[in-house]
Amino acid sequence: MQLKLACRNIFRNRRRTTLTLLAISFGCASLIINGGIIYFIFRGLREDAIHGRYGHVQIYKRGYIEKHQAQPFDHMISNAEFEEIKLMLGGLSHVEEATGRLEFAGLMSYGGKNVSFLGYGVEADKDTRFNTMLSIVEGEGLSAQEPRGVILGKGLAARLQIRAGDFATLLMNTHDGDYNAVDVRVRGIFEGGLKEFDDWVMKIPLEKAQELLALNEIQSVVVLLDKTENTEAAKELLLDAVARRNLDLEMTTWPEHALFYNQVVSMFGKELDVVKVIISIIVILSIINSLTMSIYERTREIGAIMAIGAPRSKVLRMFVLEGLVFGVIGGLIGVVAGIGIGSVISYIGIPMPPPPASTRPFIAQVDIIPAVVFSSFLIAVSSSVLASIYPAYRASRLRIVDALRYV
Amino acid sequence: MRILMREIDDRQSALVAESVVSLRGVTKIFHAGKARVVALKKISLEIGAGEFAAVVGPSGSGKTTLLNLIGCLDQPDSGSIVIDGLEVERLSSRALASLRAEKIGLIFQNFNLIPVLSVGENVEYPLLLRSRPPDKGKRRWMVEEILVELGIESLIDRRPNELSGGQCQRAAIARALITRPRIVLADEPTSSLDSRTGASILELMKSLNRQRGVTFIFSTHDLKLVEMADRVIEMCDGEIQGSLSW
Numbered sequence: 001m002q003l004k005l006a007c008r009n010i011f012r013n014r015r016r017t018t019l020t021l022l023a024i025s026f027g028c029a030s031l032i033i034n035g036g037i038i039y040f041i042f043r044g045l046r047e048d049a050i051h052g053r054y055g056h057v058q059i060y061k062r063g064y065i066e067k068h069q070a071q072p073f074d075h076m077i078s079n080a081e082f083e084e085i086k087l088m089l090g091g092l093s094h095v096e097e098a099t100g101r102l103e104f105a106g107l108m109s110y111g112g113k114n115v116s117f118l119g120y121g122v123e124a125d126k127d128t129r130f131n132t133m134l135s136i137v138e139g140e141g142l143s144a145q146e147p148r149g150v151i152l153g154k155g156l157a158a159r160l161q162i163r164a165g166d167f168a169t170l171l172m173n174t175h176d177g178d179y180n181a182v183d184v185r186v187r188g189i190f191e192g193g194l195k196e197f198d199d200w201v202m203k204i205p206l207e208k209a210q211e212l213l214a215l216n217e218i219q220s221v222v223v224l225l226d227k228t229e230n231t232e233a234a235k236e237l238l239l240d241a242v243a244r245r246n247l248d249l250e251m252t253t254w255p256e257h258a259l260f261y262n263q264v265v266s267m268f269g270k271e272l273d274v275v276k277v278i279i280s281i282i283v284i285l286s287i288i289n290s291l292t293m294s295i296y297e298r299t300r301e302i303g304a305i306m307a308i309g310a311p312r313s314k315v316l317r318m319f320v321l322e323g324l325v326f327g328v329i330g331g332l333i334g335v336v337a338g339i340g341i342g343s344v345i346s347y348i349g350i351p352m353p354p355p356p357a358s359t360r361p362f363i364a365q366v367d368i369i370p371a372v373v374f375s376s377f378l379i380a381v382s383s384s385v386l387a388s389i390y391p392a393y394r395a396s397r398l399r400i401v402d403a404l405r406y407v
Numbered sequence: 408m409r410i411l412m413r414e415i416d417d418r419q420s421a422l423v424a425e426s427v428v429s430l431r432g433v434t435k436i437f438h439a440g441k442a443r444v445v446a447l448k449k450i451s452l453e454i455g456a457g458e459f460a461a462v463v464g465p466s467g468s469g470k471t472t473l474l475n476l477i478g479c480l481d482q483p484d485s486g487s488i489v490i491d492g493l494e495v496e497r498l499s500s501r502a503l504a505s506l507r508a509e510k511i512g513l514i515f516q517n518f519n520l521i522p523v524l525s526v527g528e529n530v531e532y533p534l535l536l537r538s539r540p541p542d543k544g545k546r547r548w549m550v551e552e553i554l555v556e557l558g559i560e561s562l563i564d565r566r567p568n569e570l571s572g573g574q575c576q577r578a579a580i581a582r583a584l585i586t587r588p589r590i591v592l593a594d595e596p597t598s599s600l601d602s603r604t605g606a607s608i609l610e611l612m613k614s615l616n617r618q619r620g621v622t623f624i625f626s627t628h629d630l631k632l633v634e635m636a637d638r639v640i641e642m643c644d645g646e647i648q649g650s651l652s653w
């Protein structure tokens with residue numbers, strides 16, 4: 001009966017109720033859509049970091065993580081160990097691919113200019129699969145057929161004013177201190193999305209890199225998984241397998257490298273909170289307005305129900321229940337609208353400028369995240385209930401005789 | 408028509424076999440801005456079980472104020488009110504609400520039915536306010552019974568705005584009686600109705616009074632209706648001028 005009464009009372013004034021529900025559902029839907037776009041950007045940055053640079057899991061020789069800044073070539077994985085690791089990975093679930101990497105620094109000279117670079121020795125035939133987020137903007141990608149063919153980040157190429165097809169000279173220290181120089185051909189120029197990366201990185205086939213550095217080792221094995229969500233589970237499996245095989249290895253996962261991603265997440269997380277507060281205030285104001293007007297119009301009726309024996313607490317609960325019903329109906333409409341509009345937006349796509357520190361514009365979509373949908377609904381409901389308390393209290397404090405005389 | 412008055416003093420009224428309403432020295436003062444209106448001046452009154460009493464008097468004489476105090480809708484500034492053995496001033500707001508729910512039925516001039524509820528639901532509503540509401544089936548049965556008794560069973564699913572004034576007031580009477588209260592208070596129950604409908608409403612109230620022994624106290628301006636009362640309390644300027652019973 002109470003619920004029936006609340007629902008019917010709400011729909012007494014259709015126009016006002018429609019407006020109030022519109023405000024609540026609009027708020028709820030915009031939380032879902034706003035959150036969805038931000039989560040889409042998060043996902044983009046995350047996958048960018050994973051499929052453009054770091055992979056999901058990185059395996060190193062024990063000691064590398066701590067010491068590699070000072071002694072980059074002291075803790076290395078030998079080619080033999082690399083083979084064993086590949087064997088081990090082959091039998092693990094979630095693991096899709098693995099590749100070896102070797103990082104080094106050097107100078108690149110072209111046309112009288114010397115520019116320092118960060119070299120990535122990568123397995124040429126696997127690189128494109130590991131770097132789906134990396135696009136070749138000029139020329140073509142690495143090839144095992146051309147060991148001397150390298151690709152450069154867009155920023156690095158610009159600094160050298162070099163183009164695909166040109167030859168350049170690399171100059172670097174071997175791991176034991178000698179100098180080594182070699183001519184390479186620029187096969188292509190890539191854009192990875194992160195400006196810092198594009199400004200510094202040159203990729204070169206792994207065997208060539210080992211030859212240049214006079215090494216038979218690699219620094220890391222980068223692992224790609226079926227899904228990013230499985231990172232922690234896969235890491236557990238990997239640690240287990242490593243222990244069983246008695247390998248002297250350690251590992252990291254992508255969040256430890258994707259510092260930029262972490263910063264963006266914490267910053268936009270705050271922004272999401274601000275939006276939540278704003279939306280709550282809108283919901284609260286519209287509910288207060290609606291219930292206050294409704295109480296005003298129903299003064300005599302409230303007097304009558306108290307006169308026939310309803311205690312004040314019942315009147316209070318009656319209006320809080322109306323707030324709750326407002327919140328639930330508005331929230332449900334908002335959830336449906338948010339998911340619906342979000343899907344349409346995803347289908348059409350919103351062209352967006354490059355996100356912070358990125359070089360590429362992108363087409364935004366709306367990720368429908370269950371937790372976001374749920375929290376948006378919860379915000380709609382809790383703000384509505386919260387907002388109803390004050391008007392409900394006022395209604396419950398009316399003097400019966402005055403309320404009955406009210407015209 | 409002239410009504411013969413007979414003063415009844417406190418001693419006599421105390422003789423009333425079983426009094427359900429007892430007022431002693433009740434004063435009610437209103438403050439409207441700076442003005443101070445003494446709406447009731449040291450009123451003493453006893454009303455016995457099963458009486459059918461009319462409160463009459465000119466406008467502003469204090470009829471509504473008196474009925475509100477008896478109905479525990481308001482508190483006196485001084486004096487004591489005892490309703491069915493309970494001293495009202497000692498009761499908390501919650502206890503007063505429950506007293507109203509259990510012992511008092513109210514009928515209003517403008518019906519005050521809840522517009523979003525059907526007649527059946529309006530009549531059922533007070534049952535839900537009792538400290539131990541009967542179960543759904545019992546409630547349904549009680550509602551049907553009283554609607555049949557008042558001849559409005561066909562209106563059970565209608566909303567108040569689909570009813571005539573007389574039908575509304577019948578529904579309101581059903582709502583007032585469903586909890587089988589000791590006392591039913593009606594402040595000008597007929598003045599929103601035409602005189603024939605008003606008379607039939609009052610006849611209905613009187614027959615309920617006779618059949619069920621419920622105490623009725625109603626106020627009215629209509630002297631024809633006063634004839635139906637078996638006691639008339641005449642008020643003037645916040646005082647009881649006379650009380651006539653036969």
Ligand SMILES: Nc1ncnc2c1ncn2[C@@H]1O[C@H](COP(=O)(O)OP(=O)(O)OP(=O)(O)O)[C@@H](O)[C@H]1O
Nearest residue numbers: 437438439444446465466467468469470471472473
């Ligand atoms: N809430 C109030 N504030 C101020 N004065 C009031 C209030 N209620 C009643 N009064 C005053 O108390 C006096 C008695 O009023 P009451 O309503 O009891 O008269 P009544 O006999 O019912 O009149 P009517 O026949 O017009 O209904 C009047 O002078 C009225 O102005």
Ligand SMILES: [Mg+2]
Nearest residue numbers: 470471472594
């Ligand atoms: Mg009056």
